[in-house]
Amino acid sequence: MLTKLHEEKVFKDPVHHSIYVQDLTIWKLINTPEFQRLRRIRQLGTSYLTFHGAEHSRFSHSLGVYEITRKIISQFERNGYADWPQEEKLLSLCASLLHDVGHGPFSHSVEQIFGTNHEEWTCEVVLGDTEVNRVLREVDPRFPEQVASVIDKTYKKPIVVSLVSSQLDADRMDYLLRDAYFTGVNYGTFDLDRILRVLRPYQGKIAVKESGMHAVEDYLMSRYQMYWQVYFHPVTRSSEIVLRQIFQRARELYDTGYEFAFMLEPIRELLAGSITLGSYMKLDEAMVQTAFGQWAEERDELLSDLCGRFMRRQLYKYVPLTSEDRDWLETVRDEWMRIGLDPAYHMEVDTPVDSPYDVYKTGALPDGRDKPPILILDEREQLTEISMKSDIIRSIAGLQRGKYYMYYPADRVFPYAGQLSPETRKKLSI
Amino acid sequence: MLTKLHEEKVFKDPVHHSIYVQDLTIWKLINTPEFQRLRRIRQLGTSYLTFHGAEHSRFSHSLGVYEITRKIISQFERNGYADWPQEEKLLSLCASLLHDVGHGPFSHSVEQIFGTNHEEWTCEVVLGDTEVNRVLREVDPRFPEQVASVIDKTYKKPIVVSLVSSQLDADRMDYLLRDAYFTGVNYGTFDLDRILRVLRPYQGKIAVKESGMHAVEDYLMSRYQMYWQVYFHPVTRSSEIVLRQIFQRARELYDTGYEFAFMLEPIRELLAGSITLGSYMKLDEAMVQTAFGQWAEERDELLSDLCGRFMRRQLYKYVPLTSEDRDWLETVRDEWMRIGLDPAYHMEVDTPVDSPYDVYKTGALPDGRDKPPILILDEREQLTEISMKSDIIRSIAGLQRGKYYMYYPADRVFPYAGQLSPETRKKLSI
């Protein structure tokens, strides 16, 4: 079932040095149009507007997740651990390679506005009329369903799901290292080699040998730092707000029958809320950026302004809020209307704690969507949840930090400074 | 004239760690739409199809060239060298920041097909009706002309030109390091800090203190390795061939009045050979990729096939040629026609020595376009051209290596293997 390539293929990768492809199925999957399309979707959405190096694609991340999974399994096989189901190798590799294949352009913003879901799209790509599906069916007619069930976490063997999705999975390990590399920050580094060496399959789960606990602490601290330094950077939040507003305005216009001077079919279907798999596969960030470039000249002044901002990186400025600013926000709302701005678009309060983030969660949520916790395997073969063992993790587990900001178009506010209240002027340092 | 920012701005950069902006003019230039547009143009064109990390933009490279120039000048100022004209600082910084601002999408291919020239476009951006020009004019009405003259190498003080354009300039130093970082190869590394420390302004030129000669040798070796390992990689050449053929076919079709189902104005003007500065500033790689995505469904079978290849990364295969293969190429031409392929599009012979590459050139070419050589300043204050001093550079100067390949669409040839000559079948390992 697992057909070896005559000679292994090697991708040069800045994070893992080399990525090794040894199976024909993996090679064919990489060469499908659906997977190649991930080259045109950035791993970090609009973060490149904050960190100019962050242009790396989901294509490179997906290869990285595959490679980490391959290394974990290779270690399991080398040591001949009885608890690792060897027959699940190809399934694990395919699921790790494909876990993000349903991501579209600027997924987070698109999902918020249009209610799409990249995990569902991933399953559609795996199960639907695609090259990916055809390659998987060559292995076995039921293979696509198996891959999909690993991705939606219902596969019968949890150890396979854990590889791709847990508090210490190949996905997170790759993105922390990769995002740190391409942004240029040095917070995301941890000792991947050491973690890979101390993972053990054990009674249907993946555990960490106790001697590797400190490397896991370091990994969780990297995660914490990357969230606050990179993922929740206020400039990135600002660019995502502008992006969301573009989509929101475009949908409003579409709903009211507005005639766009420029439109492409996949975008039209997206706005209409009825996009097909075929069109979704054509949607990429190049197309979205091209639309924005054209819409910067639309006659709808709001859409045109927002698109122009995005293309020229003329984002919203931000001002930190405290819990006492509730009343002031009402004042701003009034003042904005007085100077001709639209509060629905020109002020936005945002806090990262709305995002599903936690340094490390130990308890499962009622909906069962929680990621399996990290288990420590000690010398007496006892499994213990890591925060029971680690002071530092116990200290930070559950730690959340919300910093509220109000975002607004400074260039459209400052000319009217004279009409604003002293409080607002002080807040905005005008 | 040189207005200091209240507080210096810092860009996080993976290659230089931090990029420092201290002058208001530089800050404003970075925020012009023309400069921001460089975010949508990759530094290495189609190389991302070979090295998946190579998605970095000309925006990041331009900042890097600026930063290296800033560091060189800062060292000159710190040491108070009399031969450095201090009043040229802002001019040098602006020219280094803007030297690539005229690059369009996939420049090398576009220039070959449409005869455009990025240096001329750079001067147009600097001198024409642009934000860049307006920011420069705030410094002095003649400042844009000065910046343009540094970029086209006619500025009266050669030392300023040398910073931006010589055998050891800020441009080359940045791109070798940056391209190595993002591709993930480790050939491009050399000791930048050491080179920056041993540069000396001397009698209107920039020289290298003799003690730093080995660091320069290492830099030239990096250059040699990067050319053969990255820039001339046959897979990259293959993708450039497909790209050129797309442009060529589109122009042919345009010239014959073909009606494109999808067209955007800047692309139309490009095909027509009459593109304006305004349209050129709208042209970016997102737009070109979007057009290719749409053209993949054009009814012209050739254009559609080529665009589909590019989007799916189904490139041409290649076979090495020796000087004795001349006759065989004639055979191929006949065979290709027999099986329904078009030799003008489906076979291309390519050799990197056509490219203006040389490890290190010492003599100036008649047209004076040659880059100033590297000069060593010894303890007795004598200047010597480096290959007189360095055995290793003398050995490799002038070294060129041409490897010829024929590129062709294997998937369209292999089904007709039976109709090919034994020689061709053997060559192509069918």
Next chain:
Amino acid sequence: MLTKLHEEKVFKDPVHHSIYVQDLTIWKLINTPEFQRLRRIRQLGTSYLTFHGAEHSRFSHSLGVYEITRKIISQFERNGYADWPQEEKLLSLCASLLHDVGHGPFSHSVEQIFGTNHEEWTCEVVLGDTEVNRVLREVDPRFPEQVASVIDKTYKKPIVVSLVSSQLDADRMDYLLRDAYFTGVNYGTFDLDRILRVLRPYQGKIAVKESGMHAVEDYLMSRYQMYWQVYFHPVTRSSEIVLRQIFQRARELYDTGYEFAFMLEPIRELLAGSITLGSYMKLDEAMVQTAFGQWAEERDELLSDLCGRFMRRQLYKYVPLTSEDRDWLETVRDEWMRIGLDPAYHMEVDTPVDSPYDVYKTGALPDGRDKPPILILDEREQLTEISMKSDIIRSIAGLQRGKYYMYYPADRVFPYAGQLSPETRKKLSI
């Protein structure tokens, strides 16, 4: 007073890339015999027996502390901060360079057994009849006293003391990076450049700009990890125990008039508790190791055994203890005597919390020896102690982790396994 070198001197350093010496006084201090002697004293004592790369000397660390101090001051001067007393530059540089000059071989163990103190020795070197003192007096006759007062933390300007000794001082920043580099672990890395950029002199103290708080969090986490992964590694503790026992036994023998077959004057004075400055300056790790090599053949069986162990790295094994093992330790004591071992030498219970370690301490101890806390300077120019601002630091401040181990010579115990109790055999896994 501050005499510039004609040309700056550069030391190649793996951690800071280059170390720049610009003042003649610094250059002369580096070349004194007392400072050169630090080349023969390892930064991490016996850690090289655990991490074979950790052979780096206090010489390299001292240069590193100097370089970090130089960079901090250079940033202060570049920005012209009024709160930085510019006249204190040379004093700060000299104190940072010399702060460890009183360290002897394997200081920690020696200090425990012989009650010496490296800070006092440092002041003696600075104030006594040494080349260091002569070079300092060339600056000003009172300069040595000033340097000594910075080192013993009594200098009148606390900001100068803070540079060399605080919770975020040049000393700690260098040793975390350096020890991580040479051991090869990657826990000790943090963003030094960023920290250096956000330090501010403010009202006689050194504060951190709020935007750099995360870099400081990362630095404290590095510190935490380095303590547990490197400094308190049980193999290192084991080698220190053997080392201490050698010194203890040698002193016992000396006190009882034992005739050593090999003895050198500085070691004799050390054993006698009456070592002079001149002899102390001759004592280095080469001499101590040579003595151990000779003593491995002494007729005192205990001293000979311990020295042989140290030279051949045949250290004590260790077994973890819990609070319930108190009684068992009594059993072991009896058993050890029964099989001919000496509990005073052949079993040692050790816990790292005896060491003066804390992730981060906020309150000053009664004796005033506590290191100044880390202060955050926010945008409204308010100073706040960092754990008030940072959730993560508040979580870990005060966190201590003691793991008790019993160390013993397994090779001398195992042959008598039959005579040990079942409990002991189980504990020792015999």
Next chain:
Amino acid sequence: MLTKLHEEKVFKDPVHHSIYVQDLTIWKLINTPEFQRLRRIRQLGTSYLTFHGAEHSRFSHSLGVYEITRKIISQFERNGYADWPQEEKLLSLCASLLHDVGHGPFSHSVEQIFGTNHEEWTCEVVLGDTEVNRVLREVDPRFPEQVASVIDKTYKKPIVVSLVSSQLDADRMDYLLRDAYFTGVNYGTFDLDRILRVLRPYQGKIAVKESGMHAVEDYLMSRYQMYWQVYFHPVTRSSEIVLRQIFQRARELYDTGYEFAFMLEPIRELLAGSITLGSYMKLDEAMVQTAFGQWAEERDELLSDLCGRFMRRQLYKYVPLTSEDRDWLETVRDEWMRIGLDPAYHMEVDTPVDSPYDVYKTGALPDGRDKPPILILDEREQLTEISMKSDIIRSIAGLQRGKYYMYYPADRVFPYAGQLSPETRKKLSI
């Protein structure tokens, strides 16, 4: 014969990240006193006086050579190459681990003065009355002879010898990377992973797949740079000259019956030219440095002066010589004598081309001691010596660069400047 360890042992290594020990024999060899002794012998002799980070030991290098050999063999086994004799694994690993076990303190200087030879000592350690020999004999009574024959290059299967000793052997690959790491220069880096991946056993030899040729070019360039930047650095040469003179003077004194105030038996035997294996195993750099520290106070003024210089790093200064300086050297000789210096000790002309160095040698020398050349294996399974294929290697092969310097004690010459000729004063810049 090859007994697996129950669990593999891992050494943390800064260069290779981890070093894996899987065989009991290797583990036992590492723990012999003879191998542990390598911890007290620096890999780069006196280079730490030039590059303060270069304190790394032959112990760490030996582990590194072992690890590279292990990785090469592991790749051969993973790919199941028929041309690799699998039964030679343990022999190859032991020989690579032990190849330097006969090195003494400051080997190069000691060998020049006393005519010892570290390769012969290595064979003595392997074959003589040592722990190493006992461990090897446990494998097979004839195993020590086999290990020795690999080390002296007479083993019947040249492929095994090649692993440990050739133009591209594990020894060189480790020391270039390791010496670059610890000195902190970045010349020695090359793509080790890639080279390891393209090595192939082929017809009793080790060849390089053609696709890896550029990585080999890069490795040879690293070698070239490391020789000139590190190994032949004039300050290192100066410290070696002082070292040699110490040994030479000590032997002269010994031969004339001088009574040393301080002497240790192994050093006495060395001076007498009759050192036994047992004493040689006790000789280490700690002992030599201790002797020098003591001899700095010997009553022989010459020995005392030289030893003091070495301990205080007060080395000889150097002045470059050209071929026209022959006569001037005669002048110096006379002048030295006139001012009371001894030309035999106080002036030394040194050129690195005396050292057995060549970037890359293709032809075997008559005595057959030449290292096997690098062979390229192309797609048609043809073996070609690499300089036939690579322009750059052909250019630099045989390239040698000799720079002559005269070394002298400046501090003893400058006080007599008035008595020197104008020519000498000019040369020495007095």
